[in-house]
Amino acid sequence: MxxxxxxxxxxxxxxxxxxxxxxxxxxxxxxxxxxxxxxxxxxxxxxxxxxxxxxxxxxxxxxxxxxxxxxxxxxxxxxxxxxxxxxxxxxxxxxxxxxxxxxASDEHTxxxxxxxxxxxxxxxxxxxxxxxxxxxxxxxxxxxxxxxxxxxxxxxxxxxxxxxxxxxxxxxxxxxxxxxxxxxxxxxxxxxxxxxxxxxxxxxxxxxxxxxxxxxxxxxxxxxxxxxxxxxxxxxxxQLVDRHPWxxxxxxxxxxxxxxxxxxxxxxxxxxxxxxxxxxxxxxxxxxxxxxxxxxxxxxxxxxxxxxxxxxxxxxxxxxxxxxxxxxxxxxxxxxxxxxxxxxxxxxxxxxxxxxxxxxxYLVVASTTARARFAAAKWYPANFAGWDALADAVRDEIERTPGTRVVADNFKIGAELGFALNDPDIAVLPHVLNERHGRAPQLDVWKLLAHDRASLGEQPLLLVVGASEVRYRDLLAHYHALCDKLGPLPPPRVVQIDHGRQRFLLFKLPAQRAKGDCTTPAMAYIDTPKRSARVSRNFEVTGWAFKDGVGIARVEITLDGKTIGTADYGQADAGIRAFWRHSNDPNHPYVAWTAHVRAGAVSPGLHWLGLRLVGNDGAIEEWPEQPLRIVD
Known part of the structure; x- marks a missing residue:
């Protein structure tokens, strides 16, 4: 019993x-x-x-x-x-x-x-x-x-x-x-x-x-x-060789x-x-x-x-x-x-x-609000994040320019946009991610792997680039590789999710390949304050920024997405040019900046420090934000 x-x-x-x-x-x-x-x-x-x-x-x-x-x-x-x-x-x-x-012998039990x-x-x-x-x-x-x-x-x-x-x-x-x-x-x-x-x-x-x-x-x-x-x-x-070091x-x-x-x-x-x-x-x-x-x-x-x-x-x-x-x-x-x-x-x-x-x-991943709070965490779920916002931006650009063909710079963007737009035939450019995840051969079988501009046809293109999918030290080289394939890159539309932890750039390319020197999105870095630093309401921000092909016109400092100051841009720093040897920004070595900012009446606690980069070509690009804590 x-x-x-x-x-x-x-x-x-x-x-x-x-x-x-x-x-x-x-x-x-x-x-x-x-x-x-x-x-x-x-x-x-x-x-x-x-x-x-x-x-x-x-x-x-x-x-x-x-x-x-x-x-x-x-x-x-x-x-x-x-x-x-x-x-x-x-x-x-x-x-x-x-x-x-x-x-069978014990079944009487x-x-x-x-x-x-x-x-x-x-x-x-x-x-x-x-x-x-x-x-x-x-x-x-x-x-x-x-x-x-x-x-x-x-x-x-x-x-x-x-x-x-x-x-x-x-x-x-x-x-x-x-x-x-x-x-x-x-x-x-x-x-x-x-x-x-x-x-x-x-x-x-x-x-x-x-x-x-x-x-x-x-x-x-x-x-x-x-x-x-x-x-x-x-x-x-x-499965047996390429992905394993053995x-x-x-x-x-x-x-x-x-x-x-x-x-x-x-x-x-x-x-x-x-x-x-x-x-x-x-x-x-x-x-x-x-x-x-x-x-x-x-x-x-x-x-x-x-x-x-x-x-x-x-x-x-x-x-x-x-x-x-x-x-x-x-x-x-x-x-x-x-x-x-x-x-x-x-x-x-x-x-x-x-x-x-x-x-x-999974509940945190499903919530945009909760996910944004953990944007600086190492376990941030990048493979789940931002696809709906990206799809909305792509739809908006397509509606503005009918007949535009969408091109993704890696298989992740191609698949996610394809799912969101119900289009399984989005072309994808060669990318290290395609190889690393074993998807390049399949894209080639489907004839969706585009190796140059000519293979994409004579029609306007909307190139979607996952800037956060590339290691930062390799990002400038990635931009120049895109120039080599598709020509100079026009001012991008930036789609920034969860304080920039996921960052996509949308480029509207003409039907014919443009000529000229390589123009890329801006590159920047905040030297001080460091990530998660504790600062007073009045603090100093330093860093550098450049934009290949045209240069930077202005650097604005933002806090929680709102401008709180403009940097003194154009200070000399030869080390930046030495590290980014392939950069063709005409302002080198005068690409460093300093800003003394006042946070104002914001509440103490966690806030997000960012940049708004204005190029000489009129491009306005939001830079990924980093957390800091303001103390009284």
């Missing part, structure tokens, strides 16, 4: 948590701006193919399905992924029930502890910060996780008894994973090792139905292989620390403990299945942890271990049952707190 009551309470807790999280994800997904990768997958979905440079086809197909049914908007893009994400905890429940189901553990495992899948919010974004991690859980459930079923249903489920899981991402190959490899390490697993390879399932999974990789054959292995080179670096030491923090430390420790107990044949009624889950989950985390010391450390990789974490979750409740009550409560509490923190992050 006690176990039956416990099972009822565990089921009720799971259903409440699953429902609340599903509703929260639905509400946030409908408001959260599109992530850059999501926009590119939408673009791939509008150019339907069996495979692409960065991924197999499934993610793009789901994006196309979603927007076909619900329209080109963030909810339309995400709803198929929300459904798959909502199904994941239920699959964990099924797997956990499978792990704790008594063997009336022990309901397996049901308790199953619902608790599902609840952990809801609360796991890394996995609980899966589906909120239209990313390949969602079908990867779904495919992994199908394969785990099929594996447990086949370990008990080989039948056509289990083989079919395994085939479906392998096919979905193969159509989701290159990274699923690691899950297949680890899963095969886990099966071969178990006597009952090795016996499965004697059954033809299992081989048929494996063959179906192998066939699902054919579209990706064909794409690479047709495109000089561009996708494989990016040399030892100590940054990998942070991998397990980050994993523990993102999964919450006590839950991560519980999964590690469950892996050890599972391999010893403890923690589940079906010992072979326990060893299978333990080995699959533990090895997946360890393999990616070792790779972290040699692989790409510039892009996010903390989500790579999710298949392994999901494999361990069915074993965790039985492990927690062995822990003292206080530690169990702390584990559950930390998991809830972690999920709340993750959800709060």
């Amino acid at each position: 006690r176990n039956e009551q416990d099972a009822h309470r565990a089921k009720r807790a799971f259903l409440w948590a699953w429902g609340l999280v599903a509703v929260a994800k639905l509400l946030v997904a409908a408001r959260l701006p599109p992530f850059v990768d999501e926009a590119f997958y939408w673009q791939e979905g509008r150019h339907l193919a069996l495979a692409y440079s960065d991924l197999p086809g499934l993610t793009a197909w789901l994006a196309r399905l979603g927007t076909t049914v619900a329209g080109t908007n963030v909810f339309g893009l995400r709803w198929p992924f929300l459904l798959l994400g909502a199904a994941l905890p239920w699959l964990v429940v099924r797997i956990a029930r499978q792990a704790h189901a008594p063997r 009336d022990d309901r502890s397996g049901d308790v553990f199953a619902w608790q495992a599902g609840l952990l899948a809801v609360l796991l910060p890394l996995g609980g919010l899966l589906g909120l974004l239209a990313l390949p991690d969602v079908p990867i996780a779904f495919a992994t859980l199908l394969c785990i459930h099929a594996g447990g079923r086949l370990l008990r008894k080989v039948d056509a249903g289990g083989a079919l489920e395994l085939a479906a899981g392998l096919a979905i994973g193969a159509l989701s991402h290159y990274r699923f190959a690691a899950v297949i490899g680890v899963g095969l090792v886990a099966m071969l390490a178990i006597p009952r697993g090795r016996a499965l390879l004697k059954d033809v139905r299992v081989w048929v399932a494996l063959a179906v999974g192998a066939i699902a990789w054919v579209p990706l292989i064909v794409w690479n054959i047709d495109n000089a292995d561009a996708g494989l080179r990016f 040399r030892f670096h100590f940054d990998g030491a942070w991998f397990f620390v980050v994993q523990a923090l993102l999964a919450t430390p006590l839950l991560f420790a519980a999964m590690a403990h469950a892996a050890v107990r599972g391999w010893a044949g403890q923690g589940a009624d079906d010992r072979a299945f326990a060893r299978y889950c333990a080995l699959l989950g533990g090895l997946t985390v360890i393999v990616f942890g070792v790779l972290a010391f040699f692989a790409d450390n510039e892009r996010v990789s903390f989500h790579w271990t999710l298949p392994g974490l999901y494999a361990l979750l069915p074993l965790v409740p039985a492990t927690l049952a062995q822990w003292p009550r206080g530690w169990r409560r702390a584990t559950w509490s930390l998991a809830v707190a972690g999920l709340v923190v993750f959800c709060s992050y």
Whole structure:
């Protein structure tokens, strides 16, 4: 009776948590701006193919399905992924029930502890910060996780008894994973090792139905292989060679620390403990299945942890271990049952707190007001920010000059503007970001990669440049490269989001390439006060500014967007010219400035200091603001 009551309470807790999280994800997904990768997958979905440079086809197909049914908007893009994400905890429940189901010889028992553990495992899948919010974004991690859980459930079923249903489920899981991402190959490899390490697993390879399932999974990789054959292995080179240094670096030491923090430390420790107990044949009624889950989950985390010391450390990789974490979750409740009550409560509490923190992050990202307050933070979500304001500005410019063709200077802008304007064919210029993210080959396949002015046709252009996407020390060289391709750059329209943390420049270029020396946007820097400095109401501001081709006419100092003073511009500083050797501003070396400003009656506390740069060509450019604190 006690176990039956416990099972009822565990089921009720799971259903409440699953429902609340599903509703929260639905509400946030409908408001959260599109992530850059999501926009590119939408673009791939509008150019339907069996495979692409960065991924197999499934993610793009789901994006196309979603927007076909619900329209080109963030909810339309995400709803198929929300459904798959909502199904994941239920699959964990099924797997956990499978792990704790008594063997045939024990089926006369009336022990309901397996049901308790199953619902608790599902609840952990809801609360796991890394996995609980899966589906909120239209990313390949969602079908990867779904495919992994199908394969785990099929594996447990086949370990008990080989039948056509289990083989079919395994085939479906392998096919979905193969159509989701290159990274699923690691899950297949680890899963095969886990099966071969178990006597009952090795016996499965004697059954033809299992081989048929494996063959179906192998066939699902054919579209990706064909794409690479047709495109000089561009996708494989990016995934396996170009993006990884393949040399030892100590940054990998942070991998397990980050994993523990993102999964919450006590839950991560519980999964590690469950892996050890599972391999010893403890923690589940079906010992072979326990060893299978333990080995699959533990090895997946360890393999990616070792790779972290040699692989790409510039892009996010903390989500790579999710298949392994999901494999361990069915074993965790039985492990927690062995822990003292206080530690169990702390584990559950930390998991809830972690999920709340993750959800709060997305709420901040979805709020323009909240996001702007954190513009100076290192974790500022640049890949979510500013796309709606940029799209509004682009629409305005197009309406003013009908027949204008939009050109983006990198794939991020091309995809995000394409999604906002429902135009999947925006031309993109060569850019280091295209190469770094493996998108250049796909843009080339679509014939959207424009290498020069002639390839863009004889029509007016609206060039959209992401100034904040280029390292500042490389920005002037980037502007000159644009001049080389497209001619002198006219005065830009500046679209500045979140105090300039996201900054876009819009250039209206004529139908024919203009002639003359390279003219670029202004470059500037505030030497004093430093970022986040504490100053009185009357303070001094110093810095420098130049504008290649024409020079600077005036530098105005702004506070919270309002002009509070004009700088004394034209002071000599030969060091600036020495650093920016390619600059052709006629005023060099007289490009430094000083300003004594009065903040007036503003309230004490956080304010934003900025510049308004007026060029000799009439251009007026807002410069990114930096925080400071005014004290009485």
